[in-house]
Amino acid sequence: xxxxxxxxxxxxxxxxLYFSNFYGGVLVRSEHLDYVRQRLEALKTDQYxxxxxxxxxxxxxxxxxxxxxxxxxxxxxxxxxxxxxIMFTQNAHVPVGLEEYQREHGYxxxxxxxxxHAFGLQYCDSxxxxxxxxxxxxxxxxxxxKNEQFKGYLLGLQHSAEFRRKRINxxxxxxxxxxxxxxxxxxxxxxxxxxxxxxxxxxxRQKPSGSNRRGKRTIAKEALYKHIYGRICQIYPxxxxxxxxxxQGNLANRWxxxxxxxxxxxxxxRLDSSRTKRKE
Numbered sequence: 001x002x003x004x005x006x007x008x009x010x011x012x013x014x015x016x017l018y019f020s021n022f023y024g025g026v027l028v029r030s031e032h033l034d035y036v037r038q039r040l041e042a043l044k045t046d047q048y049x050x051x052x053x054x055x056x057x058x059x060x061x062x063x064x065x066x067x068x069x070x071x072x073x074x075x076x077x078x079x080x081x082x083x084x085x086i087m088f089t090q091n092a093h094v095p096v097g098l099e100e101y102q103r104e105h106g107y108x109x110x111x112x113x114x115x116x117h118a119f120g121l122q123y124c125d126s127x128x129x130x131x132x133x134x135x136x137x138x139x140x141x142x143x144x145x146k147n148e149q150f151k152g153y154l155l156g157l158q159h160s161a162e163f164r165r166k167r168i169n170x171x172x173x174x175x176x177x178x179x180x181x182x183x184x185x186x187x188x189x190x191x192x193x194x195x196x197x198x199x200x201x202x203x204x205r206q207k208p209s210g211s212n213r214r215g216k217r218t219i220a221k222e223a224l225y226k227h228i229y230g231r232i233c234q235i236y237p238x239x240x241x242x243x244x245x246x247x248q249g250n251l252a253n254r255w256x257x258x259x260x261x262x263x264x265x266x267x268x269x270r271l272d273s274s275r276t277k278r279k280e
Contacts, residue, residue, distance in 0.1 A: 003131045004030035005124070008185045009115065010138040012193050014107070016201040018277045019088045019242070021106075021264070023114040024193035026185050027083040036081055040184045043072040052180060053187045055194025060220040066191065067227050073188045074231035080258045084189070085118040086196050087262040090242075091275040095266040107142060108150040110264065115154060118262055120254025122162035129167035133158075134174040138186050151175045195225040196261075200242055202277070235259055242277075 009025040016022075028036050044053065047065040058066055076082045089110070102109060115135065124131065135154060140147050151172075157163050158170045180186035198204065204222040207214050232239045235258060239245075245260040247253040254260070 002129070003126060004134065005121075005131060006030060006033055006134045006136070007115065007119070008136045008138075008183060008189060009111075010180070010186055010189055010193060011107075011111065011140075012190075013197040013201065016091070016197060018092075018202065018275065019090055019197065019200040021087075021089040021110050022193055022197045023087045023111060023118075024189050024196075025085045025114065025118060026189050027085075027119050028081065028185065032081045036076055037184055039076065040069075040073065040188060043069040044184070053191060054180075055191050055198070055221070058191075058194075058217070058221050058224055060216045063220045063223055066224055070188075070191065070224070070228055071231065073192075074228075074234075077231075077258045078235055082185075082258070083119060084192060084259045085114070085262065086193060086260075087114045087118055087264055088197070088200065089264050089266075092272050093265050093269040094272050094275075096268050096270055105146070107140075108146060108153075111150065112153055113264065114262075116157055116160070117254075118260070120252070120256075121168060122166060123252040123255040124166055124168075125255070126166045126168070131166060131168045132174070133168055133170045134176075135170070136176055136178045136183060136186070138180050139177050147177065191224075192228060195221070195228045196241055198222075199225050199229075232259055 005027055006029075007025050007027050009023065012022040012024070014020060014022075044050070047068055049062075049065055049069065053066070053069065073082070077084055087110075098106075121133075140150075154175050155170055155172055158168055178186070180190060198221055204218060204225065205214070206218055229239070229241070232241075236245070241261060242263065243261070244263045245257065250256075
């Protein structure tokens with residue numbers, strides 16, 4: 001009997017004030033998928049959230065509803081029925097020696113690293129090999145040619161030593177671009193990913209032009225971020241959102257942990273301290 005893992009992935013905020021290139025993903029085992037989707041849809045229905053939920057839609061009016069549905073989402077994360085991974089770069093780490101290809105294809109190269117490494121698939125508990133991997137990518141903002149080339153690279157992951165060792169297989173038809181409107185897991189991911197880039201880039205401090213006060217929407221978003229952070233801290237006390245989550249001496253925790261962050265640091269870089277955040 002084989003196993004199947006389903007990854008939903010998205011990206012956000014390519015150019016932030018302090019942190020950039022945000023990528024996020026959720027992984028669900030096939031045996032949990034129907035229940036998870038039905039549960040998340042039911043949460044939305046109970047709160048009369050009939051359309052797509054998104055970080056950009058968070059307002060004071062909807063704050064209570066978003067808190068409630070996010071609680072249901074993190075209940076599933078805490079139960080390890082959903083794994084969440086967030087990756088980003090820090091602007092202070094300035095890559096050096098990049099080739100033209102790397103500069104031109106940076107979006108997809110980082111996305112590839114995220115899919116390959118963020119979930120720790122090389123440590124997965126594949127008690128029933130082979131493992132089949134399905135990858136749903138929120139529509140990518142690039143040319144069809146580049147996106148198809150990227151999917152080809154993802155398909156090739158199954159031939160890497162790490163994936164072969166775990167007998168992880170990927171079928172071409174299982175790498176698909178989708179619209180988040182049709183996939184509730186991508187919608188919840190958007191909220192969590194949006195909250196992280198919001199806080200890491202100090203958007204909670206933004207004020208409308210000509211005003212000394214923050215807008216109501218900004219205040220509501222900060223409140224929702226704090227609520228999300230509180231749920232993360234129930235899993236990992238004192239969680240630091242701006243660094244890579246530790247493995248507690250066990251690399252298999254890159255897979256085992258239900259929620260992790262990854263600060264991607266280039267192999268070759270120079271440190272630009274002017275781009276770092278001041279300690280608060």
